[in-house]
Structures are given as C-alpha cells and as structure tokens.
Amino acid sequence: MKEYLSNKKLKFAIIGAGNGGQAFAGYLANKGYAVNLYNRTMEKIEKIKQRGYIDLEGSITGRGKLDLVTNNMEQAIKNMDVIMIVVPASGHKFIANEIAPFITEKQYIVLNPGRTGGALEFNSIIKRRNPSTNICIVEAQTLLFTCRAVEQGEVQIFSKKNEVKVAVLPAVKNNEFIHMIGDAFPEFTLAESVLETSFNNIGAVLHPIVTILNCGRIEDTKGDFQFYIDGVTPSVAKIIEAVDYERMQVVKALGVDALSLKDWLGITYNAYGDTLCETLNNTEAYRGIKAPENINTRYIFEDVPQSLVPICDMANHLMIKTPTIDSMIYLASVLHNTDYWQSGRKLIDMGVEGLSLEEIKEFVKTSKMSDSRGVAI
Numbered sequence: 001m002k003e004y005l006s007n008k009k010l011k012f013a014i015i016g017a018g019n020g021g022q023a024f025a026g027y028l029a030n031k032g033y034a035v036n037l038y039n040r041t042m043e044k045i046e047k048i049k050q051r052g053y054i055d056l057e058g059s060i061t062g063r064g065k066l067d068l069v070t071n072n073m074e075q076a077i078k079n080m081d082v083i084m085i086v087v088p089a090s091g092h093k094f095i096a097n098e099i100a101p102f103i104t105e106k107q108y109i110v111l112n113p114g115r116t117g118g119a120l121e122f123n124s125i126i127k128r129r130n131p132s133t134n135i136c137i138v139e140a141q142t143l144l145f146t147c148r149a150v151e152q153g154e155v156q157i158f159s160k161k162n163e164v165k166v167a168v169l170p171a172v173k174n175n176e177f178i179h180m181i182g183d184a185f186p187e188f189t190l191a192e193s194v195l196e197t198s199f200n201n202i203g204a205v206l207h208p209i210v211t212i213l214n215c216g217r218i219e220d221t222k223g224d225f226q227f228y229i230d231g232v233t234p235s236v237a238k239i240i241e242a243v244d245y246e247r248m249q250v251v252k253a254l255g256v257d258a259l260s261l262k263d264w265l266g267i268t269y270n271a272y273g274d275t276l277c278e279t280l281n282n283t284e285a286y287r288g289i290k291a292p293e294n295i296n297t298r299y300i301f302e303d304v305p306q307s308l309v310p311i312c313d314m315a316n317h318l319m320i321k322t323p324t325i326d327s328m329i330y331l332a333s334v335l336h337n338t339d340y341w342q343s344g345r346k347l348i349d350m351g352v353e354g355l356s357l358e359e360i361k362e363f364v365k366t367s368k369m370s371d372s373r374g375v376a377i
Helices: 003-007 019-030 046-051 073-077 089-099 118-129 171-181 194-199 202-213 216-221 233-254 261-269 276-281 306-318 323-336 355-365
Strands: 011-015 032-036 053-058 062-065 068-070 083-087 108-111 136-140 143-153 152-162 164-169 188-190
Touching: 011 019, 011 073, 019 032, 019 053, 019 062, 019 152, 019 194, 032 073, 032 152, 046 053, 046 068, 062 136, 068 073, 073 089, 083 089, 089 118, 089 306, 108 118, 118 164, 118 194, 136 171, 136 188, 136 194, 164 194, 171 188, 171 355, 194 233, 194 261, 194 306, 194 355, 202 216, 202 261, 202 306, 202 323, 233 261, 233 276, 233 306, 233 323, 306 323
Parallel strands: 011 032, 011 083, 032 068, 053 152, 083 108, 108 136, 164 188
Antiparallel strands: 053 062, 136 164, 143 152
16 A cells, blocks of 8 residues: 555656656656656756756746756666656657566556556556566646746746646556645546546647648748647648547547547636637647647657557447548658558557457456456456
8 A cells, every 4th residue: 555655745756858857857846845857868868967956937937956867767766656757658668668677566657648548558568577566557648737848957837737637557546646646736636547548638639630730831831830729720620620529439438538629628728619729729828839840740750659549449449430530640651651550559558459348447447357267367
C-alpha cells in the first residue's frame, strides 16, 4: 500500500526536458517539492544543470530550484515517489525499458499524457523486463499545461487546464492515487479507467488532422498562423468532427464515458460556441499558438502512430468502421513516407491482443487476466 505518501511531501522525478517536462519541473519546484529532472541527451539540459533552476513566465510566473539534473535514469528516479513521464509517446518504449530495472512498487509512474494505450504499452514492457514487480502506471488524458520552452531553463506557460482526467492501471488504485496527488495537482480528476483516458484522447482529433489539412499552408508560411484558430475553417472542422465521431463510437463500445472535442473545450478552457469552429475561435488559451514550422512535426509522427493507429486497431477489434481515421493515417504515411499503420501502437503492444471486451475491462481494473487455460497471469 502507498497510503503513507499522503502524509509527507512528495518527491518528483520529471522524465523529459522538452516543453512539458520543463514546465512540470519548474512548476513543482516552485511549489516547494523536491524535483529531479532527467533527459536522455545531456546537451539539452546542460544549461539547466549549470543554472540549477527553471524560470516560468506567462500565465504562471516564478522560479523552481531543482535538486538534480541528470541523464542517468537510475539516479533520477532513486527514492522519488512520483515519476512524471513527459516525453512524446513515440519515446515511451525507450523510457519504459530504461526505467524497468530500477522501478519499485512504492513508486507511481505518470504518463503526461499517455496518448492512446500508453499505460497499457508501458505496463506490458515493464512486466516483460521486471515481471515480479507490481507497478502502478497513471495515465493523464492530456498535458496539464499549454506551454513552450523559450530556451533551456525558461518556459512560457500560455495556460493551465481547469481539469485533466487521470486513471491508474490498475483502476482499483484510483482513489489511493488521487488522494495522494491532490495537493500537488488539484486539477487531476478521476476517470473510470485507462480506457477512458486513452480513447478520450483529444490530441488524436486536433493535432494530426489540422496539420495534415493545412500541410500546404504550413510549408508556404513556415507555420506563421494561429494553428488552432486560423487552421480550423468550417470545412476543416467538418473533417475533425467526423474523426471525433468515429473515435467516440469506439469509446462508447468500450463502455466508458465519451467526451466530444467541443464539450472538452468547454470543460477544459471555458470555451463555448454554436459550432466547433466558433468554439475554437473562442478558446483564449489557443490564441498566439503558431502552427509547426514544417510538416516534420510530432503532431504527425507522434499523434498518428500513438493515437490514431491504436484507436483504429481497437475499432477493428470491436468491428467498428473508421473510414475518416483510416484516411488520415494513410495521408500521414504518404506525407512522411512511413507506414504508420505498421509502426504504430496496436493491441499486441498494449498486451491485450486476443482478449474479449470483458477481459480487457477486467484487466484495466485489476491488472490481472486469464490465459486460454483459465490460469491467472
């Protein structure tokens, strides 16, 4: 049991020193928590290591002094209570393999975010490497901050979301985690399970679709337009809504609450409108956020293989048709000359291939399943 954690000041390891990682590290350290910051390559954290702190500007201001800045995973997570993974989902496999030898049952791993199936894939990798450890992996539906790193050790935070849904794998640990993390992140609220956080993946709807449909404009202007506002015209919004509809059919079939993009914008940013286009135009948090400078962006190379592909694979498993999502995966593969269907996260990577819907539901609740002979594994 990890109940003792609620009675002491938590210690955090932040894994990844990109935009989100620096934001989390600076934010938590500024609030008085002990924070270690890890990045795979030292050159991207050398200046932060020399300074020893991260400055926040924008909607949140302040300075956070870090305890350790390192590219050594064992040192980064040793004796830390919560390990916040803040890397592109395309890096989850690498990080899971790096963490596996050192993780203990007293620690929580939090994926910020997991995209689609992140917690399941992370769990599958760690259990293969370290089968005797009963781990808790928390999956956030989205990133808490809208932010950009100005330079090493300086982060601009455009906004902090009102609410971010989280769930633990296994879900039986949900209440334990939310009680423990509440002081640090009151914005975290419980989802039923990682099926809800994974498949209510709003980034899967917004990021790749807007990028693909604006690829010419991105190349022509080098991204010099407001991505979420100027990039979403009524026609683009129609295609986004078609993708969102197909995604929600999968969510409903999984038996968890389905949240539309339009409703999510209201809950998260207090943004409302009669249409999706109008709602996005009324989302103040998105004002000033420019499009990617080119189409070689994580909005495609992360969000297609780690978001759209697993949604599509689960849809196939549940015999749900997703023609619009299929077309977006195909177009992304053409744009990047990469077979994203082949390389993307699928049920086999999540460790749930061949399970019935009821078996999948039981697994996300308890982290236990039975093989074909009825033996618990």
